[in-house]
Amino acid sequence: MEKITLHDKTFRLFIPNQDIEKAIDAVALQLNQDYADSTDQDPAILLCTLNGAVIFAAELLKRVNFPLVLKACKLSSYQGTSSTGVVKTDVPLPNNLEGKRVIIVEDIVDTGNTIVAMTEQLRQKNVKDARVCTLLLKKDVYDKDVKLDYVAMEIPNRFIVGFGLDYDELGRNIKDIYVLDD
Ligand code: IMP
């Protein structure tokens, strides 16, 4: 479908599913190289940030082949189509992460407030290493110092939905990515 409507807004097709999947293939390949030394005794922690990253995390899980443990947390900062600037913790980060190598799986990095809050919380938990793996990056907006280790796709500063991303909770179950049509 070329156009969709969610709540009061119209969106047009932006990134077709096959392009998203190709970008995920490339990121998974990198992860498989970088975490090849994970072991059953010392598995990597794949930390999925709910709800937006749930599809990306599932697609990664189908493609990565090193020992890992799946965990989740839920942070939110968006209301409607813009950031509130305040990061709320709805489901806290897991305990027992001390000495672990953590891969933060995010749907999208925009201002970076969420990723800054998460890496700070992980630092306080004395993780061995925390890397960021994001499906999307709004690179003209992001102005923080946290290194974004794995970025599947860069997009301009536009509001998008689909493939896990929502507009006021709708649109997560659309398999392509759509952009606000204004
Ligand atoms: P940040 O904290 O400003 O980097 O925002 C990151 C969070 O805001 C993401 O995890 C998303 O939940 C949400 N977000 C940012 N941009 C978009 C967008 O274009 N569409 C839907 N959600 C977005």
Ligand code: MG
């Ligand atoms: Mg999110």
